[in-house]
Amino acid sequence: MDSRQRHPQRRKRLKRPLDSIIIHFDYDAFYASVIEAETPSLRTRPLAIQQKQIVVTCNYEARRRGLYKLQLIKEAKKLCPDVVIVLGEDLTQFRNASKELYAFLRSFSWNSRCERxxxxxxxxDVTDMVNYNLELLNPTDLTxxxxxxxxxxPSIxxxxxxxxxAGQTYPVQVDTSPDGPSNLLRMRLILGSHLAHYLRERLASEKDHTCTAGISTNKLLSKLVGNVHKPNDQTTLFPxxxxxxxxxxxxSFIDSHEVGKIPGIGFxxxxxLRALVLQRPAKFDQGLVYxxxxxxxxxxxxxxxPDIGPEALEQILGGTGAPHGIGAKVYGLLFGIDDSEVGQARDVPTQISLEDSYIRLDxxxxxxxxxxxxxxSLLRRMHADLLEEDEDALASARTITDSAEPTETPTKRWMAFPKTLRLTTRPxxxxxxxxxHNRSFARISRSGPMPNFVFTLKDDVDTIAERLVAEALLPLFRRLxxxxxxxxxxLVNVAATxxxxxASEKGGVGRDISKMFKRQDQVLKGFKVTDSDDVVPVMSRAAYEVMNTAVYSDQTGVVDTNVHDLKNARGGSEDLPTPSQEATIATQDHWESEDEEMLDEDRYACDECGAVMPLFAMGAHARWHSDS
Structure with a gap:
């Protein structure tokens, strides 16, 4: 019996989309490299970053000596006595370095699809750049x-x-000839590999950070193939x-990966999936912390x-708390299919999350x-990631009045507001x-609205934090x-999501109305009417009578030519109809108003000037005559 008979699901192969070119960048030993950039002498020594009693990461010299991530500090020191341990509880320097490198890569993107x-x-996602440059290639001189x-x-x-x-390939031996099979995809991947190589060189020379890159047609494959040759290299998955x-x-590439190493397949x-294959739970390695x-x-x-497929996986993986369609999603990942798009570049994170682990918290x-x-820590992160300088406030940072001392004005504004506060624990x-103890990695969460007081810039972080715990987090904790x-x-996790x-002038949930009003004088400057000797100051009563008689008394809509002469003499006035208004008058029996059903017998003519108007306007019109 062949494999198609044993596995009916394989009769219809899943097709992988090939229209995108995705590059995945992974900074080499990022945390250690940030420390090494500040202290270059550490680059030749084994270096480990410590959080709690765990090695969260280490440089390649330390890895060469047997150290690894999530190793206990006491074990690391025993294995490598001369290791340099640096505390990494404060992530500020790492966060700032990450933002700088991200902004650098983002500056090369055309479509702003750059996701961290x-x-x-x-x-x-460099699909647009690759397709554009594919059209520029000279097939007779590719070198x-x-x-x-x-x-x-075009000179840049x-x-x-x-x-x-450029760089390495999977498999190692590939056909790169332009007339080989899958020519179009092959050429697009080659262009993507050269772009990745160029950006990696720029990162190393200008930012002093090396990185590894993977080039493929989706996020899943580009991330996995980038791990093949580390560090400071790149790999392209070829057709x-x-x-x-x-x-x-x-x-053949994805089949060799452990199921727990596939992005999108959680713990x-x-x-x-391991229990499905082994027909029993897999044994834990008690030596690993997590x-x-x-x-x-x-x-x-x-x-x-046997009989594996989306339906079978849905029955195995579905259930309470599982997302709908998880079977089809995981089945696609097992074939290297990932339809998630590279997210649009953002100036602010989608969420801010802080957590810590404990041996006992009871x-x-x-x-x-x-x-x-x-x-x-959460509030400091929010201030660092979500606040920007307010140019208008900076211009008037110190307001001086006659009746008071100079007062400090906040010089920053919020770029985004997290609407939800989430508390997560791991019992x-x-x-x-x-x-x-049985090992458990299950987390439970509760969420509530983010209190508005966290966005004030007048109170200090300590004061706001105490109020946040008392009024929001403790009630959530008691619900959990x-x-x-x-x-x-x-474990305890606190997140702003x-x-x-x-609101801003460039976008957001609404326009920044305050700034619009502040700028209105500048915007409307060219439209202001200024005094001039050439402008007649006031229309005479005789001219007003001529205009009323010409425009309003003739129900046929004929406009007297004297009106045009008068308008030209004054250089324009809101009291006179514009050419567009004249066209409206000539085609309508009366002015449009809310009272469209007013009868002709309800209109009255002034005995002195002949102007026609409704009855309710006659009193005011008579007073105008008496005042004149």
């Missing part, structure tokens, strides 16, 4: 090609050899991408399960203390009868853990 993941990863980086200035760019790929017999390069889903398994299950192993007093620390399961005793937490862009 954490501090050290960036996706760029002397020029990649244009600007549509408006770099030269490259389009007859071969064929689709085949009827399943022998394409994508299938719980990976456990279920959990791992001793038994590795590959993507290829999952796809060999009293309300300790919870209040930790919530206060997390709240202060530690109770002890087993033998005194052991209503029992008064018996709970023990291993549901980000809404603030």
């Amino acid at each position: 993941l954490g501090f050290d990863e960036v996706w760029m 002397s090609s020029f990649f244009c980086l600007s549509k408006s200035d 760019g770099f030269t490259f050899d389009a007859s071969k790929v 064929p991408y689709n085949s009827e017999d399943g022998q394409d390069n994508v299938t 719980k889903t990976a456990l279920n 959990g791992g398994t001793k038994e590795k299950v590959l993507v290829g192993d999952v796809r060999k399960v 009293t309300i007093s300790e919870v209040k203390k930790e919530l206060l620390l997390l709240s202060k 530690r399961p109770p002890k087993n009868p033998d005194g052991s 853990h209503p029992e008064r005793s018996g709970w023990n937490l291993s 549901n980000m809404v862009d603030a």
